[in-house]
Amino acid sequence: MDQENFLSKLKQQDHQAFQQLVQKYHKLMLAVVRPIVGDTWAEEVVQEAWVSAYKALPDFQERSTLKTWLFTIVKNEAFSRYRKESRQESLESHLPDDQQDQNLDEWLQHSFKPGGRWQKPLQQWDLSSPEALLQEEQLQQCIELTLELLKADQKAIFLLRDQEQMGMKEICNILEISHSNARVLLHRARMKLFQVINHYQDTGECQSARGKALTDNVEM
Amino acid sequence: MLKCKEVAAKASDYIDSELSRGQAFSMALHLLMCGNCRRFVKYFRLSLLGIPSGNELSADQAESLSTQVISKASE
Numbered sequence: 480m481d482q483e484n485f486l487s488k489l490k491q492q493d494h495q496a497f498q499q500l501v502q503k504y505h506k507l508m509l510a511v512v513r514p515i516v517g518d519t520w521a522e523e524v525v526q527e528a529w530v531s532a533y534k535a536l537p538d539f540q541e542r543s544t545l546k547t548w549l550f551t552i553v554k555n556e557a558f559s560r561y562r563k564e565s566r567q568e569s570l571e572s573h574l575p576d577d578q579q580d581q582n583l584d585e586w587l588q589h590s591f592k593p594g595g596r597w598q599k600p601l602q603q604w605d606l607s608s609p610e611a612l613l614q615e616e617q618l619q620q621c622i623e624l625t626l627e628l629l630k631a632d633q634k635a636i637f638l639l640r641d642q643e644q645m646g647m648k649e650i651c652n653i654l655e656i657s658h659s660n661a662r663v664l665l666h667r668a669r670m671k672l673f674q675v676i677n678h679y680q681d682t683g684e685c686q687s688a689r690g691k692a693l694t695d696n697v698e699m
Numbered sequence: 700m701l702k703c704k705e706v707a708a709k710a711s712d713y714i715d716s717e718l719s720r721g722q723a724f725s726m727a728l729h730l731l732m733c734g735n736c737r738r739f740v741k742y743f744r745l746s747l748l749g750i751p752s753g754n755e756l757s758a759d760q761a762e763s764l765s766t767q768v769i770s771k772a773s774e
Contacts, residue, residue, distance in 0.1 A: 492769075494765065498758075498762055502755050502756045502758060526767070587704075590707075591704040591707075595702025595704040597703050597736075600738070612746075613749055613751065622750055666712070669746070673746040
């Protein structure tokens with residue numbers, strides 16, 4: 480089905496086309512709402528957003544892309560829920576402690592001499608092409624775990640930017656955060672990913688996340 | 700002169716062309732002279748290309764969810 484045909488079916492509330500839309504965007508929408516409402520409300524908020532989107536599809540004017548339109552609906556739903564639940568704390572404050580952040584900070588601390596030079600040269604990677612990385616099953620499990628355990632705001636930005644290839648301006652609008660904050664969060668997420676892959680290349684082990692218990696779960 | 704630690708801190712801005720001209724120049728100059736940082740930036744870029752694209756629901760999950768949504772929307 481080409482894009483125009485797909486859109487036209489969606490606007491007619493065609494069930495199959497709608498199912499495809501849900502299949503493609505549900506997880507990303509969850510990632511968008513988690514930094515706003517936390518895990519507890521995420522599924523419910525996204526479901527409500529789907530209901531709103533389904534009802535509004537016949538009126539979709541194509542002034543923005545379908546993706547942006549959807550993300551705007553889900554974001555509004557999330558902020559409305561956030562206000563309804565009268566949460567007073569800042570967005571960051573209900574994020575869980577992140578062992579990965581700690582791992583990254585330790586890695587950064589140990590990787591550089593006091594003068595700012597590398598402590599030792601980075602080892603050559605055995606898996607040195609995208610294809611090689613994608614084909615290494617254990618590493619892929621490790622990467623998935625790393626992404627899963629990213630802080631909600633880092634994960635949302637990382638997925639939208641590096642998997643969906645969306646522009647930063649659009650991402651900042653959707654998540655209602657400043658450009659500079661988004662850049663910091665994105666870099667932290669990427670550094671964690673880099674660090675985990677680098678560790679795997681060095682040792683063959685997954686150093687993702689909350690310590691040994693989770694490393695065991697990856698069934699290395 | 701940039702330090703290696705700063706190169707690591709600015710790597711995302713560098714690969715996304717978000718650095719100012721002056722900063723980009725300092726970065727390029729540093730990379731020209733520092734093999735470790737060249738390797739770091741190369742692998743940093745590479746790590747972004749090695750991520751799986753597993754962001755979709757399964758067809759079954761999507762079917763059950765969309766059916767639920769459509770029935771709720773028709774209430």
